[in-house]
Structures are given as structure tokens and as C-alpha cells.
Amino acid sequence: MEQTVARLERVAERLEQLAAAQSQVSDASRPCSGQAQVSANPGLSANSSVHQTEIINRVASTCDVSRSWRDLVSQYLNPVLEISRGLGDEVDRASKLFGEAFKAVDGVLQASSNTQRPDSSGLQRLLQPVATHMGSLGSMAEGRRTPGFNHIKALSESVLALSFLAYTGPSCGLAPPPQHVLDSWQSAEFYATKVMTEFRSKDVAHVNWVKGLKELMIQLETFVRLNNPQGLTWSPAGGVTKESPLTPAINAATAPPASVRSGGPPPPPPGPPPPPLSLDKIQETSTKSSTAAGGGSGQLAALFKDISKGEGVTSGLKKVTEDMKTKNRPDRTSVVKMPEAAPPSTGITSGNVVRGGGGRGAGGVPTGPAKLELVDRKWTVEYQVGNRSAVIEVTDPKQSLYVYGCKDSLIQVRGKVNNIALDSCHKTGVIFTDVIASCEVINCKGVQLQTTGIVPTISVEKTDGCQVYISEKLTKDENFQVVTAKCSEMNVVVMTEGQHDVQELPIPEQFISSFQGGKLITVAASHSGA
Incomplete structure (x- = not known):
């Protein structure tokens, strides 16, 4: 209904x-x-x-x-x-x-x-x-x-x-x-x-x-x-x-006044625009303005007078002679002199701790106060120079090791560690047994890594010269991998138990990319001798 x-x-x-x-x-x-x-x-x-x-x-x-x-x-x-x-x-x-x-x-x-x-x-x-x-x-x-x-x-x-x-x-x-x-x-x-x-x-x-x-x-x-x-x-x-x-x-609020609505006379139209001023009129006006402002010298009028000279306006400029040119003045050479290099900092060895100056030493290796300490679960080894006997005793597998700015040093790690990282080191070696996560190397030059146990991943970036020593047992682990990026002069050395011979395997530095079947294929470059 x-x-x-x-x-x-x-x-x-x-x-x-x-x-x-x-x-x-x-x-x-x-x-x-x-x-x-x-x-x-x-x-x-x-x-x-x-x-x-x-x-x-x-x-x-x-x-x-x-x-x-x-x-x-x-x-x-x-x-x-x-x-x-x-x-x-x-x-x-x-x-x-x-x-x-x-x-x-x-x-x-x-x-x-x-x-x-x-x-x-x-x-x-x-x-x-x-x-x-x-x-x-x-x-x-x-x-x-x-x-x-x-x-x-x-x-x-x-x-x-x-x-x-x-x-x-x-x-x-x-x-x-x-x-x-x-x-x-x-x-x-x-x-x-x-x-x-x-x-x-x-x-x-x-x-x-x-x-x-x-x-x-x-x-x-x-x-x-x-x-x-x-x-x-x-x-x-x-x-x-x-x-x-x-x-x-x-609309009522915005309506025009009643006088306009009732039909009153419209407002007069605007007057014509003023005529353009001539140069003489401008000079006359500027002279009056400067005088009224207290200048009295008619600077603007003088400027217009100079402009009206035409080519003669540049007659009062100074001439640049040959001895004024920068290329002919030895005291104004454009070659920037390099500042003298600061002398390398010297360190005083006291056991496993080296104390040195700050800044950067020869070869771009950062320098500063040496440090070897455990903070929370992180071992920090910094600015060690010439220390060949640094030993890290790892008591907890959750501990990690960070090595920074070391030169001509050797660091030995005893015990299983969670992670190892080397940053900005020069001619430094690290010997370790087992690593749970990974071993990372970045911005280093001429470093060596040696493992006698198991490590899942070794990552190397922006490094020139790196030798990685692994055991024969690690070569049989399919999960082991070496990741490199922007590296040169890198080798993996396999040490055989009971034998003095070692097998040295280079990491490719040069790659060739080509299209095959519409896909871009990249392979490592190989060179065969005659």
C-alpha cells in the first residue's frame, strides 16, 4: 500500500x-x-x-x-x-x-x-x-x-x-x-x-x-x-x-548605489594618457629632482649628457697595457699551489694499544687515537699502526668485530664471532675461525683474510688488493659465497691440509655483456695465452 x-x-x-x-x-x-x-x-x-x-x-x-x-x-x-x-x-x-x-x-x-x-x-x-x-x-x-x-x-x-x-x-x-x-x-x-x-x-x-x-x-x-x-x-x-x-x-549586499540604479548620469570617462617624455624633458625633470633632493650637482642629467655623446662616451676610460694583464704578471698566476703534506703521525706502542695523532696519514689512511676495546657486544679496533700481535678473545657468539683505520697490523680473533667488518684499512690482516653472519671489507687496500673454520659470506667492496685464504673444507660448502663490487687484484687461495701447495683462484675484474636471443648476457672476460 x-x-x-x-x-x-x-x-x-x-x-x-x-x-x-x-x-x-x-x-x-x-x-x-x-x-x-x-x-x-x-x-x-x-x-x-x-x-x-x-x-x-x-x-x-x-x-x-x-x-x-x-x-x-x-x-x-x-x-x-x-x-x-x-x-x-x-x-x-x-x-x-x-x-x-x-x-x-x-x-x-x-x-x-x-x-x-x-x-x-x-x-x-x-x-x-x-x-x-x-x-x-x-x-x-x-x-x-x-x-x-x-x-x-x-x-x-x-x-x-x-x-x-x-x-x-x-x-x-x-x-x-x-x-x-x-x-x-x-x-x-x-x-x-x-x-x-x-x-x-x-x-x-x-x-x-x-x-x-x-x-x-x-x-x-x-x-x-x-x-x-x-x-x-x-x-x-x-x-x-x-x-x-x-x-x-x-546580490543585494553587492548591488550598486541607488543613484546609479535609478538612472543617474554615469561617471566621466578617464582622461587620455600623458604624452611620452623627450630626452630634454627627462634631463630637465631629473635636474629639478636632484636639486629638490639636495644634490645640487645634477648627476642624473650629467649621466644622460654623457650617454648622448655616442662613440665619445668611452674616451675617458683607462687603457689596459700589457703589463696589467694577468698572464704577464708572475705574482697573479692562475696556478694554485698545493699545500705541503703534513708529516705522518708517529705512534708509541704500549702492548696491544697504540696512541697516535689525528687526521689522515700517508696513503689516505685515517689516523687518530688507537683503540682496542669491547663496548657492549662490539669489539672496536681503531688506528692500530704496526701492531702485529693484537688478539681478540671472543667469549660470546653474539659479539662482533669492527676494524677501522689500521695499517701494517695483524689481528687474530679467537672464538666464534657474529660479524667481522674492515673499513679503511691498509696492509692489514685478520685471522679468524668461525663467523656466523658475514665478513665485510670496504674501502681497504692490500688486506688479507684467513679463516680456518666456516663463514657463510665474504663481501668485498671498493677495495684494491685483497687475498682471501680459505680451507679446503669450506670449498665443499654450497652456501659459501664471495660477493665483490668495484674491486681489483682480488684472489681466493685454497689451502690444502697436509700439503704445502695452495690453489690460487683470481676473482674476475673485467666483464663482457652482449645480447643473446634478445637478452643481455654478462660473462667474465677470459684471456688465453699464445
């Missing part, structure tokens, strides 16, 4: 709209009085029946879009507003502004379907009611953080989706309306997720509020995609908007 009554109401409403259209056609066929807000089409009297059909179709289309918008408001917006009443005064006030902005869109849709496309100022007046509510909601979101802050931010970001009404083309600075609505919801979803996270286990009303808001934005995107994919729909056969039917108060 309710569905039947609803259908009858829609039929009655449609008949009323058609009757209004008939009235509009009859009014448009009369001469224009000059007081109407929308001017009639001049060609309507010639083809009355054709224009009558166009107006009826336009009114029917407007009714369909307007009815779809009101259905969206009643089915998806009103439930959100109803839930907002129980979420606090702040959220309720923000939701009311949100709802008023949505409801004001209905008038914009009706007005656009019955008028021609206005200019930018006319469009701004038409959208003013929607923009006012959007601005008020944005002002609420910029205040201090309150218990309903995330709710208000979600609403203020969502209401920006109504800016699709201002889309006029690709050059307007907005994304196409459907995408703009999706972008606005993505911004609002950040705060909506915070609301869900905060109240998921506390109050189901907040969760339902977020779900309702999301469903509203989804339906809004669908509405825009179906009805306004390129912005507002204007009627080429419609009238020209003289003033916004939605904002009479704004």
Missing part, C-alpha cells in the same frame, strides 16, 4: 512539473518586459512547438536529476545525520553543516539545467550557498583538538567532494568530478579509520557513523559519474542568469 501511495505522489509531482513547463512556454512566447531574471529565446515564436518540446524535455531531465539527488540525501545522508545526534554536540553541529551543504546542491542542479553557462563570477554566485557551508565546516576542523576532532576532519575532507560543481574543464585545476569525489574520500578515510580504531570496541554508534559516511561517498561518486561526469549540465536553449536565484541577499 505504501509503494502505491509513493508512486501516485511521484505521478502527481511529474504532472505539476509538466504544467509548469507549459506555463513557461506560454510566458516565453510573450514579448520580453526587461524585468525577468532569465531572458527568453528569440527564436521561440518561430518554432513554438519545437521549443515547447525542448523545454518539456529539459524540465523532465531536471526533475530526474533533482529527484535522484533528493533520494541520495534521504537514503544515505539523513541516516548519518541521525547517528550524529548521539555523538556529541560538536559532531552534531559539524554534521548539520555537512548536511546543509549537501541540501544546497539541489538548488544548484535545478538552476544549471535551466540556464546557459555563466561566466566565472556568475558561477561563483551560483555556488555561494554550498561554499558558505563548506567554509564553515572547514573552520571548525581548524580549531583545537577535541574529542570529536577526527569526526570533524573526516566531514571537512568529505564535503570537499562537492567542489565537483565548480569543474569547468581540464584547465580549471580540478580532477574530473568522479575522480575528485574519490580523492576527497581518500583524504577523509584517513580520519575515518582513526575513528574506527578508537571506537571499534567502545561504541558501535561511531562505527556505524563511519560506515554510513563511506556509503554516502560511494553513492555520491556513482551519482556524479552518471549525471555530472564533466561537471554541471547547462542548457544552451535556457535563459541567461542575471542574478543568482539562490543568493538574493548576497
Whole structure:
């Protein structure tokens, strides 16, 4: 029974709209009085029946879009507003502004379907009611953080989706309306997720509020995609908007004075531009200005006088002789002398600790106070010079070793260690047994590594000259690997138990890349002797 009554109401409403259209056609066929807000089409009297059909179709289309918008408001917006009443005064006030902005869109849709496309100022007046509510909601979101802050931010970001009404083309600075609505919801979803996270286990009303808001934005995107994919729909056969039917108060506030509206004389036109000044006039003006300013010497006038000389203006310049040129002056040579190298720092050996100066020594090796200590789980060996007897006793497999800035030194590690790293060392050797993670070498020159146990990975980067000694047992481990990058003069030496011969295997430095079957294949370069 309710569905039947609803259908009858829609039929009655449609008949009323058609009757209004008939009235509009009859009014448009009369001469224009000059007081109407929308001017009639001049060609309507010639083809009355054709224009009558166009107006009826336009009114029917407007009714369909307007009815779809009101259905969206009643089915998806009103439930959100109803839930907002129980979420606090702040959220309720923000939701009311949100709802008023949505409801004001209905008038914009009706007005656009019955008028021609206005200019930018006319469009701004038409959208003013929607923009006012959007601005008020944005002002609420910029205040201090309150218990309903995330709710208000979600609403203020969502209401920006109504800016699709201002889309006029690709050059307007907005994304196409459907995408703009999706972008606005993505911004609002950040705060909506915070609301869900905060109240998921506390109050189901907040969760339902977020779900309702999301469903509203989804339906809004669908509405825009179906009805306004390129912005507002204007009627080429419609009238020209003289003033916004939605904002009479704004138009009244910005109207001209009564004397102008009543037909008073217009203001006089502006006078002609002044004639261009001649050189003599400029000199005369500059002389008066300099005298009035207290200069008295007419410096600007003298400048113009010198400029008017033509080629003689350069007669007073000094000539550059040969002895003035930089290339002929030994005291002004362009060659920059290198500063004298500082003498290398000398260290005093005291057991396993060497104390030396700071800076960088010969060969670019950093120098500083020597150190060999255990801090937490990290052994630090720094700036050791000529120390061939440094021993590290590892008591915990979680300990690691970091060697930095050492030269002509030998470090022996006893026990299983987690990681070994050598950085900026020169002619330094490290002997160790087992490493759990990896052994890394970077920015070194002429270093040697020897392992008598197991190490998964040896990584060498930016190093010139590196010898890696491994046992024969390690060559049978398929997980063992050597990783190199920007290295040269690197060899892997395999030591055989019970034999004095060793096997030295070079690491390739040169590679050849070629296309094979459309794929780039890189292989190590090999050279065969004659």
C-alpha cells in the first residue's frame, strides 16, 4: 500500500512539473518586459512547438536529476545525520553543516539545467550557498583538538567532494568530478579509520557513523559519474542568469548605489594618457629632482649628457697595457699551489694499544687515537699502526668485530664471532675461525683474510688488493659465497691440509655483456695465452 501511495505522489509531482513547463512556454512566447531574471529565446515564436518540446524535455531531465539527488540525501545522508545526534554536540553541529551543504546542491542542479553557462563570477554566485557551508565546516576542523576532532576532519575532507560543481574543464585545476569525489574520500578515510580504531570496541554508534559516511561517498561518486561526469549540465536553449536565484541577499549586499540604479548620469570617462617624455624633458625633470633632493650637482642629467655623446662616451676610460694583464704578471698566476703534506703521525706502542695523532696519514689512511676495546657486544679496533700481535678473545657468539683505520697490523680473533667488518684499512690482516653472519671489507687496500673454520659470506667492496685464504673444507660448502663490487687484484687461495701447495683462484675484474636471443648476457672476460 505504501509503494502505491509513493508512486501516485511521484505521478502527481511529474504532472505539476509538466504544467509548469507549459506555463513557461506560454510566458516565453510573450514579448520580453526587461524585468525577468532569465531572458527568453528569440527564436521561440518561430518554432513554438519545437521549443515547447525542448523545454518539456529539459524540465523532465531536471526533475530526474533533482529527484535522484533528493533520494541520495534521504537514503544515505539523513541516516548519518541521525547517528550524529548521539555523538556529541560538536559532531552534531559539524554534521548539520555537512548536511546543509549537501541540501544546497539541489538548488544548484535545478538552476544549471535551466540556464546557459555563466561566466566565472556568475558561477561563483551560483555556488555561494554550498561554499558558505563548506567554509564553515572547514573552520571548525581548524580549531583545537577535541574529542570529536577526527569526526570533524573526516566531514571537512568529505564535503570537499562537492567542489565537483565548480569543474569547468581540464584547465580549471580540478580532477574530473568522479575522480575528485574519490580523492576527497581518500583524504577523509584517513580520519575515518582513526575513528574506527578508537571506537571499534567502545561504541558501535561511531562505527556505524563511519560506515554510513563511506556509503554516502560511494553513492555520491556513482551519482556524479552518471549525471555530472564533466561537471554541471547547462542548457544552451535556457535563459541567461542575471542574478543568482539562490543568493538574493548576497546580490543585494553587492548591488550598486541607488543613484546609479535609478538612472543617474554615469561617471566621466578617464582622461587620455600623458604624452611620452623627450630626452630634454627627462634631463630637465631629473635636474629639478636632484636639486629638490639636495644634490645640487645634477648627476642624473650629467649621466644622460654623457650617454648622448655616442662613440665619445668611452674616451675617458683607462687603457689596459700589457703589463696589467694577468698572464704577464708572475705574482697573479692562475696556478694554485698545493699545500705541503703534513708529516705522518708517529705512534708509541704500549702492548696491544697504540696512541697516535689525528687526521689522515700517508696513503689516505685515517689516523687518530688507537683503540682496542669491547663496548657492549662490539669489539672496536681503531688506528692500530704496526701492531702485529693484537688478539681478540671472543667469549660470546653474539659479539662482533669492527676494524677501522689500521695499517701494517695483524689481528687474530679467537672464538666464534657474529660479524667481522674492515673499513679503511691498509696492509692489514685478520685471522679468524668461525663467523656466523658475514665478513665485510670496504674501502681497504692490500688486506688479507684467513679463516680456518666456516663463514657463510665474504663481501668485498671498493677495495684494491685483497687475498682471501680459505680451507679446503669450506670449498665443499654450497652456501659459501664471495660477493665483490668495484674491486681489483682480488684472489681466493685454497689451502690444502697436509700439503704445502695452495690453489690460487683470481676473482674476475673485467666483464663482457652482449645480447643473446634478445637478452643481455654478462660473462667474465677470459684471456688465453699464445
